Amino acid sequence: MGEDMKEEHIFAICAYKESAYLEACIQSLKRQTRKSKIILATSTPNTYIENLCSKYQIPMYVNKGEKGITQDWNFAYQCADSRYVTIAHQDDVYLPDYWEKVYNHIKRAKKPLIAFGDYGELRNKTVVTDNKLLKVKRTMLLPLRIRKFWSSKFIRRRILSFGCAICCPSVTFDKKNLPQPVFRPGFRSAEDWEAWERLSRRKGSFVYVHDVIMYHRIHEESETSIILKDNARKKEDYTMFRKFWPAPIAKMLVKLYSSSEKSNEL
Numbered sequence: 001m002g003e004d005m006k007e008e009h010i011f012a013i014c015a016y017k018e019s020a021y022l023e024a025c026i027q028s029l030k031r032q033t034r035k036s037k038i039i040l041a042t043s044t045p046n047t048y049i050e051n052l053c054s055k056y057q058i059p060m061y062v063n064k065g066e067k068g069i070t071q072d073w074n075f076a077y078q079c080a081d082s083r084y085v086t087i088a089h090q091d092d093v094y095l096p097d098y099w100e101k102v103y104n105h106i107k108r109a110k111k112p113l114i115a116f117g118d119y120g121e122l123r124n125k126t127v128v129t130d131n132k133l134l135k136v137k138r139t140m141l142l143p144l145r146i147r148k149f150w151s152s153k154f155i156r157r158r159i160l161s162f163g164c165a166i167c168c169p170s171v172t173f174d175k176k177n178l179p180q181p182v183f184r185p186g187f188r189s190a191e192d193w194e195a196w197e198r199l200s201r202r203k204g205s206f207v208y209v210h211d212v213i214m215y216h217r218i219h220e221e222s223e224t225s226i227i228l229k230d231n232a233r234k235k236e237d238y239t240m241f242r243k244f245w246p247a248p249i250a251k252m253l254v255k256l257y258s259s260s261e262k263s264n265e266l
Helices: 022-030 047-056 069-079 098-106 132-140 153-160 191-199 223-228 232-241 247-264
Strands: 007-015 037-042 060-062 082-089 112-123 126-128 172-174 205-218
Touching: 007 022, 007 069, 007 098, 022 037, 022 047, 022 082, 037 047, 037 069, 047 060, 060 069, 069 082, 069 191, 082 098, 098 112, 098 172, 098 205, 112 132, 112 191, 153 191, 191 232, 232 247
Parallel strands: 007 037, 007 082, 037 060, 112 205
Antiparallel strands: 082 172, 112 126, 112 172
16 A cells, blocks of 8 residues: 555645634645645535635535545545545644645654644633643643654553543544544544544554644634533543553542643634
């Protein structure tokens, strides 16, 4: 696998309904210092998305199969005819050197599985690169600043046992070394954590870029903000912690984790 792929790297934008931030995401991908192809995948085709794809000459793929977050992500992933793919979230912004930095790190890794980096937040047009949640996540990822730990199953599983410090939209996947599908249905908030947990068992590298390489937008209509307002998150977090810990410790960690995640709200 890989030899028949046409592109080195593709940004596959997952677009849903009519996001006011989609054009800013597209523009950030167009400004990359190391060029990549851009495609867009959606399960909600509309004139707004079609017009933006036409304006920026981006191929649009419509998911006519099963709908849902993980199903849409897997569809976008499959549409990318490249070895490396980044599933770009429509509300987020990628810094100009995102792919250049990720590529340079991937090339230093043995059998890369995923590559990811630090991120900042966009809150009401303000860039936030340092708050409690970001500090906690960067602290959790400290061991991966050491390159020899990238391939350590023990290290990455210890990191994941305390929560999901890997920012999903910052992740680039090496399709050559990964199973399909990457994501499994059944989760609304922990679908990425569940995927990283499964991938952490595989032989290969979790490549960490210790730089802010993208901005994740926090706003009222985001899926994260919506999920935090119901109880689904705590149930899924408990399911994930039980993959690492006995029930009493898992319950305690859910309480700590849910309080820290409140900074995802506006």
